[in-house]
Amino acid sequence: MAQHQSVTIVMVEDDDGHARLIEKNIRRAGVCNEIRHFTSGTEALDHLFDPKVRDNGPLLVLLDLNLPDMSGVDILTKLKADERLRLAPVVVLTTTDDQREIQRCYDLGANVYITKPVEYETFSQAIRQLGLFLSVIKIPEAS
Amino acid sequence: MPSHDQTGPSGPPIDFKALFDSSPNPYVLLLPDFTIVGMNEAYLRVTMRTREDITGRNMFEAFPGEGASVEQLRASLERALRSGTPDHLALIHYDIPRSDGNGFEERFWSATHTPLLNAAGEVAYILQHTVDVTELHRLRMAARATYAPSGLEAQVEGDVFRRAQAVQEANRSLDAERRHLRRLFEQAPGFMAVLGGPEHRFELANATYSQLIGNRDVLGKPVREALPDVAGQGFFELLDNVYASGQPFVGRALRVSLRQGPDAAPEEHYVDLVYQPIIGADGSVTGIFVQGHDITERILAEQALQESERKFRILADAMPQMVWAARPDGYHDYYNARWYEFTGMRAGSTDGAEWNGMFHPDDQERAWKLWRHCLATGEPYQIEYRLRHRSGQYRWTLGRALPIRNEAGEIERWFGTCTDISEIKEVEADLQAANDEIQRFAYIVSHDLRAPLVNIMGFTSELEATRATIERYHKAIVERVPELATPEARVAVEEDLPEALSFIRTSTAKMDRLIGAILKLSREGRRVLTPEPVDMADLLAGCHRSLSQQLDGTGTEFIVEEAPDVVSDRVALEQIFGNLIDNAAKYLDPARPGRIVVRGQDAGVYVRYEIEDNGRGIDPKDYDRIFDLFRRAGAQDRPGEGIGLAHVRSLVRRLGGAISVSSRPGVGSTFTVLLPRTLHTASEAA
Numbered sequence: 004m005a006q007h008q009s010v011t012i013v014m015v016e017d018d019d020g021h022a023r024l025i026e027k028n029i030r031r032a033g034v035c036n037e038i039r040h041f042t043s044g045t046e047a048l049d050h051l052f053d054p055k056v057r058d059n060g061p062l063l064v065l066l067d068l069n070l071p072d073m074s075g076v077d078i079l080t081k082l083k084a085d086e087r088l089r090l091a092p093v094v095v096l097t098t099t100d101d102q103r104e105i106q107r108c109y110d111l112g113a114n115v116y117i118t119k120p121v122e123y124e125t126f127s128q129a130i131r132q133l134g135l136f137l138s139v140i141k142i143p144e145a146s
Numbered sequence: 147m148p149s150h151d152q153t154g155p156s157g158p159p160i161d162f163k164a165l166f167d168s169s170p171n172p173y174v175l176l177l178p179d180f181t182i183v184g185m186n187e188a189y190l191r192v193t194m195r196t197r198e199d200i201t202g203r204n205m206f207e208a209f210p211g212e213g214a215s216v217e218q219l220r221a222s223l224e225r226a227l228r229s230g231t232p233d234h235l236a237l238i239h240y241d242i243p244r245s246d247g248n249g250f251e252e253r254f255w256s257a258t259h260t261p262l263l264n265a266a267g268e269v270a271y272i273l274q275h276t277v278d279v280t281e282l283h284r285l286r287m288a289a290r291a292t293y294a295p296s297g298l299e300a301q302v303e304g305d306v307f308r309r310a311q312a313v314q315e316a317n318r319s320l321d322a323e324r325r326h327l328r329r330l331f332e333q334a335p336g337f338m339a340v341l342g343g344p345e346h347r348f349e350l351a352n353a354t355y356s357q358l359i360g361n362r363d364v365l366g367k368p369v370r371e372a373l374p375d376v377a378g379q380g381f382f383e384l385l386d387n388v389y390a391s392g393q394p395f396v397g398r399a400l401r402v403s404l405r406q407g408p409d410a411a412p413e414e415h416y417v418d419l420v421y422q423p424i425i426g427a428d429g430s431v432t433g434i435f436v437q438g439h440d441i442t443e444r445i446l447a448e449q450a451l452q453e454s455e456r457k458f459r460i461l462a463d464a465m466p467q468m469v470w471a472a473r474p475d476g477y478h479d480y481y482n483a484r485w486y487e488f489t490g491m492r493a494g495s496t497d498g499a500e501w502n503g504m505f506h507p508d509d510q511e512r513a514w515k516l517w518r519h520c521l522a523t524g525e526p527y528q529i530e531y532r533l534r535h536r537s538g539q540y541r542w543t544l545g546r547a548l549p550i551r552n553e554a555g556e557i558e559r560w561f562g563t564c565t566d567i568s569e570i571k572e573v574e575a576d577l578q579a580a581n582d583e584i585q586r587f588a589y590i591v592s593h594d595l596r597a598p599l600v601n602i603m604g605f606t607s608e609l610e611a612t613r614a615t616i617e618r619y620h621k622a623i624v625e626r627v628p629e630l631a632t633p634e635a636r637v638a639v640e641e642d643l644p645e646a647l648s649f650i651r652t653s654t655a656k657m658d659r660l661i662g663a664i665l666k667l668s669r670e671g672r673r674v675l676t677p678e679p680v681d682m683a684d685l686l687a688g689c690h691r692s693l694s695q696q697l698d699g700t701g702t703e704f705i706v707e708e709a710p711d712v713v714s715d716r717v718a719l720e721q722i723f724g725n726l727i728d729n730a731a732k733y734l735d736p737a738r739p740g741r742i743v744v745r746g747q748d749a750g751v752y753v754r755y756e757i758e759d760n761g762r763g764i765d766p767k768d769y770d771r772i773f774d775l776f777r778r779a780g781a782q783d784r785p786g787e788g789i790g791l792a793h794v795r796s797l798v799r800r801l802g803g804a805i806s807v808s809s810r811p812g813v814g815s816t817f818t819v820l821l822p823r824t825l826h827t828a829s830e831a832a
Binding site: 120 | 600601605607608669
């Protein structure tokens with residue numbers, strides 16, 4: 004699991020309940036990577052653009068679109084505009100299944116888009132599959 | 147007179163002068179101005195004058211006649227002068243002064259005027275050969291008795307007969323011409339009459355004239371007696387005036403009241419007429435020639451037209467709308483007062499195609515194209531554009547026009563209106579803003595309501611997992627340490643917890659569906675409509691296909707009758723008809739075989755579609771309710787959230803149409819959808 008340990012998961016989610024459910028399901032999938040949770044866009048960006056974080060180690064971002072201080076789309080745009088952070092895979096996790104919004108996220112460079120269904124089994128399954136996804140992908144090292 | 151001594155072809159020279167003088171026939175030679183330049187002895191004898199007395203004098207000065215005789219003689223001389231050919235006067239009454247100076251002696255003459263031409267072919271002299279036929283005339287007039295012609299008389303008689311023959315010939319052709327003229331006179335489409343004398347006695351009246359006055363017998367009667375009903379209308383006075391003055395009268399569109407019969411009510415006629423004085427031989431007025439046309443029908447038609455035009459203008463000017471008219475080629479030739487008031491333009495200055503310049507520059511091309519298209523196709527014109535107000539501001543205006551066709555179906559005119567809809571537009575814009583806000587609101591709310599639901603469902607599942615753990619633990623306790631087990635704990639774990647969790651799940655699932663419905667409606671409301679030509683038969687066949695399993699399973703008939711095509715948003719139409727047909731299929735009456743009929747028909751700029759079923763029907767009190775969101779009617783025995791019809795109504799309204807329902811419970815329902823034949827998105831875009 005050494006390879007996996009090296010990837011840090013940054014979760015941007017203002018709903019603590021969602022954050023808890025996501026974390027539980029990721030752990031259930033057997034993923035033990037560090038998860039750093041932020042409940043606002045500002046906090047998350049401050050952390051991500053901190054040189055100690057930005058320039059060190061691979062990252063994976065779990066991003067909710069509905070945040071109190073900004074739209075997740077703004078965060079996505081900023082990440083993809085940065086030469087280092089744009090390498091980090093971004094998984095968009097949100098409640099909408101609006102095709103236009105999904106398309107927009109993919110256009111901006113999102114790697115995966117997951118709808119949070121109210122149906123919990125589907126949701127947990129999606130998160131567990133994400134865990135599986137995390138266990139197989141190779142995150143490019145920022146050099 | 148000049149002497150012409152010449153030598154004959156043989157024998158001694160001929161003395162023409164002596165010959166001239168010795169001729170028993172009277173001759174007189176005149177210059178073209180009728181100056182007497184020579185005559186023979188016979189002439190002097192017959193006129194009882196001397197050579198000295200009349201030579202060098204003008205014919206009419208030397209023989210001053212009276213009235214018609216002078217004119218007759220002068221006319222004959224002038225005809226000879228003008229035509230260059232001999233002219234005959236068969237009989238002329240021309241008195242000559244008595245030789246004793248006591249008044250005149252009555253004489254009748256017969257004469258031939260022969261023009262003598264010079265080398266240039268011009269008339270140099272006129273030779274009058276005249277014969278005194280007074281005795282002859284008197285004899286004929288007296289008894290027409292036979293007499294024995296002899297000597298001089300026989301010769302005179304011979305000349306007279308030749309002249310008479312010539313005159314008779316002329317008379318025959320004159321008579322034919324007279325009859326021809328008479329026929330023309332009789333058959334002339336205009337009315338004609340000849341009135342004689344100061345009492346204006348009818349001498350002639352043609353068929354048209356008789357018709358005008360009700361075929362009354364007027365010949366020989368004076369007008370005042372013949373046409374008493376005309377008295378007091380000024381016509382007799384006009385006749386008197388023409389007769390007295392000799393000046394013609396020309397009247398246009400004169401109104402005259404005439405009775406068509408003795409007991410008939412007076413009828414109004416309008417006539418154009420001319421009273422032409424007839425001048426007698428002596429220059430005085432002898433009668434009046436009446437000629438004219440009955441123009442009653444034309445005047446009445448003109449009056450009717452003027453009246454209807456006057457009414458139209460009053461109506462058009464009283465309208466709050468601007469009204470205009472154009473020719474089939476699109477040339478605008480009429481605007482009502484309201485147009486000039488609104489635009490502040492000078493009357494007539496916007497005729498032709500000038501209106502286009504009054505439009506906002508961004509709207510000019512669009513309006514022009516549509517107008518030309520409508521002119522070419524005859525389709526009704528309808529458009530919204532910004533029209534320049536006299537204040538200089540552009541105001542939103544609704545322009546509409548329809549073609550008026552003649553019996554042959556050709557467009558005769560276009561009538562159009564412009565309605566100031568700037569206020570409506572403002573309200574519309576406000577409404578649009580409010581609507582947008584509601585759409586955004588619905589979207590945000592549905593999103594934000596979902597987030598807590600995710601938690602409720604998520605943690606409910608976690609709770610279930612936890613309950614499973616507790617249940618296993620409870621079972622272990624019951625088995626191993628039964629004394630710790632209580633009935634309350636068992637009920638809590640095995641009954642109360644599952645029941646509570648089940649209610650939470652059912653309710654959240656329902657709430658999720660409702661939120662989903664709101665989200666769907668809000669998304670539909672934001673979708674951009676794209677008009678395109680839609681083959682409705684094809685579209686309905688598609689609806690049928692997607693329901694075929696359900697319809698075939700219940701043995702339901704699906705019939706499409708007429709299906710007029712539209713230009714509209716295909717996706718919206720699919721959802722509208724899909725939902726309505728689906729509903730019809732869903733609420734069929736199981737007691738009888740289902741039958742669903744879709745039919746459409748043209749309704750002006752709209753098409754009307756009916757979706758008819760023989761299903762269980764809808765109670766009239768529910769007609770409004772069924773179109774409301776989350777509301778349903780009748781037995782709640784079919785799945786559904788009460789969204790379909792709300793969705794359909796919202797779509798129909800967005801397409802610029804309307805939907806209604808009529809139904810008889812237990813018999814069936816008919817949904818009627820009215821859609822614009824062509825969807826215009828211009829108003830939506832605002």
